[in-house]
Amino acid sequence: MSSTMHNTAHLLEADFALFDSWEEKYEYLIDLGRDLKWPEGRLQAESMLIPGCQSRVWLDHAFQNGKIEFFAASEALIVKGLIAMLLKVYSGQSAADILAFQPDFIGRIGLSQHLSPTRSNGLFSMLNTLKSTAIAYQNA
C-alpha cells in the first residue's frame, strides 16, 4: 500500500480542516480547481469524456516507469476542484497502489455528498475510470 497516497490524502484533510465554514471549503476547492492544468499540446478528445457529469470532464493518462500519470479538465470549477483533489492523490502512483487505496478522505473532508453515483458531477464515474485504468496496467 502506498504511503504517498495516504500522506497526500491526510494533507488534504488537514488543509480542509483549517476551514470552519462551507464557504471557505468551497473557495479552497475552487482554488484547487484553478490549479488543475491540462498539459499544453496534449489533445483533448471526445473519447476522453467521462460519462455522468453535467459538465464535460476529460480524463487522460500516461504510463511510465510503472506509474500512471493522470490529466484531467472540466468546464465546471467545482468539478475541477474535486478532480484536482483526486488527482493529487491518485496521479503518479502504481496500478497496485491505486487499486488498494480507499478514498475515505473525501468523506472526512465533508465532500462525500459529491460521491454518490446519482449525483451529476461525475466524481463517482471519475473514480471508477481511475480504477479501471489501473486495472488495465495491473500486470504491466
Add this chain to the structure above:
Amino acid sequence: MSAPLAPRFSPPPPIDWAGIRADFPLIAGHDLIYFDNAASSQKPKVMLQAMEEMLSHSYANVHRGVHSLSQKATDQYEAARKTVARFINAADDAEVVFTSGATDSINTIAFSFGEAHIQPGDEILLSGMEHHANIVPWQLMAQRKGAVIKVIPVLDNGSLNLESLDALMGPKTKLLSLVWVSNSLGTVNPIPYIVQKAHAYGIPVLVDAAQAAPHMPLDVQAIDCDFMVFSAHKMCGPTGLGVLYGKRALFENLPPYRGGGDMIDRVSFEKTTFQGLPFRFEAGTPHILGAIAFAAVLDYLSNIGLGHIEERERQLSHSLRSQLKADFPQIQLIGTAPDSVSVVSFLLKGHHPLDVGVLLDNQNVAVRTGHHCCQPLMDRFGIPGTVRASLAFYNTEEEIQRFLLALRKTIHLLR
C-alpha cells in the same frame, strides 16, 4: 339624507397564500427554498389524506369485481376521471385516459396515431423547444413508419417563429405536437392561435401541457386541441400518473398502444376485440390510488382557483426576472419571450450552471441545472444548459429575496 350607494359587487376576499403554504408539509416552516417546481412540485396534505382514506377504507382493484369493495373503488376511480374531465372542460369523461405520465401519454399517441394514419413520407411537425419526451417518441414512430420530423424554429428571445408556420404546414403534415409552456424557458406559446392555424390545414394538434396545467386554467374545448397531455406530479399530485385527453372523433378510432387486461372486449386465440374509450388505452391495473389522490388535489387547486394561481405565479416569476435583470449584470436570462410563466432560466456569465447549482444547494436553495431534457434547444442557444428557477404559487416574495442573496454569495464565491 340619502344612503351612500352600496358597491354593486363586494370585492373578493384576499387569498390567504400563507395559509396555503402551510398546507404543504415538506416546505411549510422549513428553511428550504424549493424553486424546482417544474421538475416536480410539492404535495398538499389533502393528497396524503385522500391516499390514507382510500387505503384505509375503500381500496380494491377496479372494474371487474362484483364485491362491494371493488365497486366502491371503481366508483371512486371513475369519479376521479370525471374530476379530471371537469378540470380540463372535456366534453365527455371517456375522453380522459389515465396514463403513467405525460411521457407515457405522448408515446401512446405517437404509437397509435402512427399506426393508424402515418404513411412513408408523411410529416410530423414539432417545435425547437420541445422536451425530449415530445421528440423521441415521434422519432421512434418516424423510423418505424418512414415519416419525416419537421421543426418550428425558435427565435433568439425564446419564442416560436410563427411566421414559419405556413411554410411548414402542408398536405403531408399529419400531426402537430407542441409544448404549451416551455419547461426550459417558461415561454407560453400562443396555443389557441396555433391550433386554429393547424386546423385550417386540416392538421390535428397534440398539446404538451405538462408545464401549463400546473399554472393556468385549462379548457380543451376552448383551445380546440385534439390531444392534450400532462403529468399529475408537476401539479402537486402523485408521481406515476398522467392524463391523455383526446377528442372522441379522432381518439376512438385509434388502435390500442398496449395490450392486457381491462382494455379488451373479448379475447380468444383467434381474434381479440377491444373496448372503446377510455378503457382501450388503460391496459392492466391502473394507478387507482394515484387517480383518486389526484382528484383530491385538483379539487384543492380548483378551490384556490387556477386563475388566482396563474396570477400569483406570473407575479412571482416576473418579480424574480426583473430583479435579476436590474441588479445582476453578470446574469444572462435565457428566454425573454413577452409571455412566460413560472420558469426563469439563466446563466451566470463565464460560469458553468453546475457550479451555480452546487453553491446554491449549499445555501438550501433547490434549483435545476443542466439541459432540462431539451438538448436541441440548448444547442439552438449554443449553451450546455442553464440554471432554472421554477416557481409555484406556494413560493413567496421573501423566498425570492433570500434566493437573490444566495445568488450574490454564489457569485462572490465563484469570482
